[in-house]
Amino acid sequence: MDDREPTLRQLGEFPMIDRLVAGRRQPEGVIVGPGDDAAVVAAPDGRVVVTTDMLVEGRHFRLDWSAPRDVGRKAIAQNAADIESMGARTTAFVVAFGAPQDTPVGQVQELADGMWLEAGQFGAGIVGGDLVASPQWVISVTALGDLAGRSPVLRSGARAGSVIAVAGDLGRSAAGYALWHNEISGFDDIRSRHLVPRPPYRQGVAAARAGAQAMTDVSDGLLADLGHMATASGVVIDLFGAALRADVDAVAPAAAAAAADPWSMVFAGGEDHALAACFPDRVPDGWRVIGTVRQGPPAVVVDGQEWTGPAGWQSFD
Amino acid sequence: MDDREPTLRQLGEFPMIDRLVAGRRQPEGVIVGPGDDAAVVAAPDGRVVVTTDMLVEGRHFRLDWSAPRDVGRKAIAQNAADIESMGARTTAFVVAFGAPQDTPVGQVQELADGMWLEAGQFGAGIVGGDLVASPQWVISVTALGDLAGRSPVLRSGARAGSVIAVAGDLGRSAAGYALWHNEISGFDDIRSRHLVPRPPYRQGVAAARAGAQAMTDVSDGLLADLGHMATASGVVIDLFGAALRADVDAVAPAAAAAAADPWSMVFAGGEDHALAACFPDRVPDGWRVIGTVRQGPPAVVVDGQEWTGPAGWQSFD
Structure with missing residues (x-):
């Protein structure tokens, strides 16, 4: 840290917000951007899709692993994936950010840069926010989306008789976590995937247009998230183990280095924000098709059998 | 605390969310409520108004002063006031909540009850959220609103030649804070006003319909917030001290008990979320009219003079 760089306390809330807002190009559809009591965003469909996620330092990210830019990208990506999974296009974000008073302003700038970088991948912008003092970093993002006249694609x-398919990768975030947690270097791509997920942007809308009956993003783990779909829909989801071989192969070297099971990473690892x-x-x-749907008491099975490995992320463990 | 009451860790995220959602009646206009990856809310105007605020325990509220129910009411009220101040009707909220794993579930339930109570005052509901582990309570609320075809009322x-008017009360939250801070009992109404603000719900829409040219809510302090309006509009706002006499009289006994200046409470005290x-x-x-607008370098003055008392809330002091 450069000692000459001001902190949030030294710069103050409003000058910091001015810096965060300066030079950002708001996308079309932003009618009132940052700087007033609220923003106004086009909702041409006459409905708005909305989701929110909170990331807490030490719980959802570590600043000794992630650069502020990575944290910003992750916060945007995981909210955008929730909008995509409804079959909607993400239009705008508002961001509330809490940080200690002695946080260097450059770190806040980098966080915001990461958010804009990620949002720019699908043409959205950050239209407003809040900046407060907090004992640790806390980032709360709300994303808005537009359905363009389509019905939302629910979990239910x-x-x-239908098939289950996935867009995006599975197991990478969990494999990256195992590497970081065990302080194993190398595998740079896999380690980066734990810090910044890569949701398959625009595939949510593509799926909705192609007639998807149900959709979710894989945030808690494939089995956990498909479990919610199975419960909401009242069906059995039967996965083909062989169809997940490419994901298992992709994480197998990292898993071996961490003495972990690559299948568990693919079935139970969350935070990749693939779409299912x-x-x-x-x-x-x-x-790619990874399974089928049949009648029966709600469950997710693999090749007809119950999966007996770990199940997925728990918020209060 | 009842030792038999489960904690967030014991109950778990999804059962807790099920309890929070159970039995809530979503208002009309909520097309998809809690339980999927995102919610879907009517935006009949074809635009959506959006704002977000984060409240951090120890910074924006204290659990030894506020009951969880009060915290929930405050979090909803301050976001709704931002929507109102655009001349819009608040339609829906999403809420992200972080709390320690050992938080009793009853406290979380009370927080949510307070949110629903407050939102019910103007016919809105909580349509989604996130529940995470955090070292202290953090509440991040995003509010959505509808303009019903009107232009948003900006600060600019x-x-x-126009007049400045206020709906709602001034100085009460600051007076209540002085009482709590100095451990002065009595003045129950004033003390409660620090914990739960009372924005003048529906007056934002009424003002827009009546032709309001500019509007803001009083969150940082009357002079600070009108200062933003003066700067954005490029005008001088000249307040009539005598017009604020009723607010000063209302807080004077509490101010006297706390050996504080009631005028400072009215001019610089924030968090009442009156509308100006x-x-x-x-x-x-x-x-009620409290001042006039004239040409000149942007400033807020009182009876033509600069105010020399304290200015208002600073987020990083």
Whole structure:
């Protein structure tokens, strides 16, 4: 840290916000951007999709692992994935950020830069926010989305006879975590995937257009999130182990280095923010079939058998 | 605390969310409520107003002063006031909540009850959220609003020759804070006003309909918030000290007990979330004229003079 760089306390709330807002180009559809009591964003569909997630330092990220820019990208990515999983286009974000008074302003700037970088991947902007003092970093992002006249794709629409497909990668974040946690260097791509997920942007809308019956993002783990879909839909989801081989192979070297099971990473690792959806039959480009849906008491099984490994992320463990 | 009452860790995230959601009646206009990856809310105007605020335990509230129910009410009230001050109707909230793992679930339930109680005053609901572990309570609320076809009322529309008016009370939160801070009992109403503000719900829409040119809520202090309006509009706002006499009289006994200046409470005390607006001439019912607007380098003055007392809330002091 450069000792000459001011802290949040030295610069103050409003000058810091001025710096964060300066030079940002708001996308079309932002009618009133930052600087007033609230923002105004186009909702051409006459409905707005909304989701919120909170990230707490030490719990959802570590500043000795993640650069502020990574934290900003992750916070935007995980909220955008929730909007995508409804079959909607993400239009705008508001961000509340708490940090200690002695936080260097450059770190706050980098956090915001990461947010804008990530949001720019799908043409959205940050239209407003709040900046407060907090004992540790806390980032709360709310994302808005537009359905363009389509019905939202819920978790409850999976039907017997349909197929389950995934867009995006599985297991990478969990593999990266195992490397960071065991202080294993190398595997730079996998380690970076724990810090910054790569949701398959625009595939949520593509899935909705292709007739997806149900969709969710994989935030808690594939089995956990498909479990919510199975419960909401009242169906059994039966996964093909072999269909997940490419993900297992991709994380296997990292898993071996960390003496961990690559299958557990793929089945139970969350935070990759892949999308998982149910389609009646054929799946669009960018999606791969990983299972089928049948009648029965709600459950997720693998090749017809119960999975007995770890289940996924728990918020209060 | 009842030792038999489970904690967040014991109950777990999803059962806790189930309890928070159970039995809530979502208002009309909520198309998809809690339980999926995102909510869907009607935005009949084709635009959506959005604002977010974060409250951190020990900074924005104290659990030895406020009951969880009060904290919930305050978090909703201050966000709703931001929507109101755009001339919009508040339609829905999403809430992210962080708390220690050993938090009794009853406290979380009470927080949510307070949120629903407050939101019910103007017909809105909580449509989604996030629940995470955090070293202290952190509450991040995002509010959505609808303009019903009107233009948003910005801070930048104040014009020379117009009047400044206020709806709602001033100075009460600051007076209540002085009592709590100095451990002075009695003055129950004033002390409660520090814990739970009472924004003048529906007066933001009434002001917009009556032709308000500019509007803001009083969150940082009357002079500070009107200062933002003066700067954004490029005008001088000249307040009539005598017009604020009723507010000063209302807080004077509490101020005297705390050996504090009641005028400072009215001019610089924030968090009452009154609305302050600029009207061309006449003001609607529920509003009182407290000043005029004239040309000149942006400033707020009182009876033509600079105010030399304290200025208002600073986030990083």
